[in-house]
Amino acid sequence: MTEERTALITGGAQGIGKGITTSLAEAGFSVVIADLNLEVATATAEELTGRGLKASAVQMNVTDSASVAEAVQQAEAQSGPISVLVNNAGWDDFMPFLDTTEEFWDKIVDLNFKGHLRTIKAIVPGMIERGYGRVVNIGSDAGRVGSSLEAVYSGAKGGVIAFTKTLAREIATKGVTANVVCPGPTDTPALRKFADGAGDDADKVISGMKRGVPMKRLGTPEDIGPAVAFFASEGAGFVTGQTLSVSGGLTMA
Ligand SMILES: NC(=O)c1ccc[n+]([C@@H]2O[C@H](COP(=O)([O-])OP(=O)(O)OC[C@H]3O[C@@H](n4cnc5c(N)ncnc54)[C@H](O)[C@@H]3O)[C@@H](O)[C@H]2O)c1
Numbered sequence: 001m002t003e004e005r006t007a008l009i010t011g012g013a014q015g016i017g018k019g020i021t022t023s024l025a026e027a028g029f030s031v032v033i034a035d036l037n038l039e040v041a042t043a044t045a046e047e048l049t050g051r052g053l054k055a056s057a058v059q060m061n062v063t064d065s066a067s068v069a070e071a072v073q074q075a076e077a078q079s080g081p082i083s084v085l086v087n088n089a090g091w092d093d094f095m096p097f098l099d100t101t102e103e104f105w106d107k108i109v110d111l112n113f114k115g116h117l118r119t120i121k122a123i124v125p126g127m128i129e130r131g132y133g134r135v136v137n138i139g140s141d142a143g144r145v146g147s148s149l150e151a152v153y154s155g156a157k158g159g160v161i162a163f164t165k166t167l168a169r170e171i172a173t174k175g176v177t178a179n180v181v182c183p184g185p186t187d188t189p190a191l192r193k194f195a196d197g198a199g200d201d202a203d204k205v206i207s208g209m210k211r212g213v214p215m216k217r218l219g220t221p222e223d224i225g226p227a228v229a230f231f232a233s234e235g236a237g238f239v240t241g242q243t244l245s246v247s248g249g250l251t252m253a
Contacts, residue, residue: 006079007232008032008072010062010119011089013041015188016138019221020086023229025053029084032075034060034119036089054079062089062115065122072122081130084232085123087116087160088138094194097151105152112156113163120167124176133176136231137164138224139243141184141251157182161243168241177240179231184247185209186219215248 005028012021012033025031025048033055035041041057048055056078060071076082090112093104116137127133142150143157161180168178185191195202210216227246230236245251 006030006032006075006082007084007086008034008075008082008119008123009086009088010034010060010115011036012086013037013044013057015190016183016186016221016224017086017088018044019223019225020088020138020228021055021225022048022222023225024084024086024232025055027229027233029232030054030079031056032079032082033057034062034071034075036061062087062118063110065118068118068122072119076126081126082123083127083130083132084134084136085119085127086136086138086228086232087119089115090138090140090157091190092150092153094149094197096149100152108152109156109159112153113159116160116163124167124171127176128171128174131175133174134232134236135164135167135176135178136228137178137180138228139164139180139182141182141245141247144182144243144245144253145251164243165241172240175237177231177237179236179240180243181224181227181231182243182245182247182251183219183224184213184245184250186221186224188221191218213248213250217248219247 007024007029009021011017013035021031033041038059045055045057058071058074061067139160140157142154146154164178164180195205198205
């Protein structure tokens with residue numbers, strides 16, 4: 001393993017990000033949780049350090065380049081050069097495309113697509129300089145096959161997949177890989193909030209999601225973390241530009 005063992009996870013405080021943070025900490029990385037919500041990020045870092053793992057928290061807003069730059073500087077001063085970047089922060093609201101506004105499109109693209117670009121622009125040059133790095137972008141099966149009521153989000157996630165392939169090509173000779181992990185419906189605070197928004201129909205919404213999955217259950221953050229840990233590992237050095245669904249078989253192509 002290289003000496004650089006620091007992994008930064010955006011949105012790593014809760015949900016899928018917490019699953020990823022935990023897997024990487026258990027794999028021996030010093031994890032930096034870069035999240036908008038510093039309070040929850042700090043609590044998650046403390047939970048991990050309480051188990052004897054290496055973890056810290058910084059506040060980062062991936063929709064603000066100055067915030068990204070400041071957080072990266074703070075993370076590297078605290079924990080050393082970042083050798084693994086996981087772009088996980090993301091969000092959506094469910095509505096028919098024809099009801100969406102341009103303001104909503106900008107919000108979705110700024111967070112789910114441009115958020116990844118900002119951290120990569122800030123962190124990948126250092127990886128190239130050091131000749132080693134792993135970028136893992138969190139997409140979604142919505143970006144591979146579409147998802148009703150998530151048109152703009154699906155477009156942004158599809159953009160993440162295409163962008164990652166091009167980035168992977170451009171940096172392929174530099175010791176830096178870039179891959180995508182696509183969760184299917186996963187039981188997180190974000191998904192629960194969406195289901196609760198459906199009021200009395202919340203259980204029906206969740207049941208409908210489960211029915212579409214060959215394994216007949218929702219994913220968990222613990223299902224996603226190990227896939228990210230694989231792409232983040234030194235042994236995955238010949239794997240780049242790939243898209244891996246972790247969704248109980250929901251998508252198979
Ligand atoms: N839950 C699912 O079913 C599902 C399915 C496919 C893909 N995903 C993707 O997985 C990722 C995580 O989703 P989740 O369900 O765990 O979400 P979540 O809302 O439960 O957690 C998201 C985390 O990101 C942080 N965050 C939000 N905006 C941020 C910003 N601007 N800057 C930094 N941090 C920010 C939040 O504070 C939170 O800690 C997202 O990219 C999402 O699109 C989720």
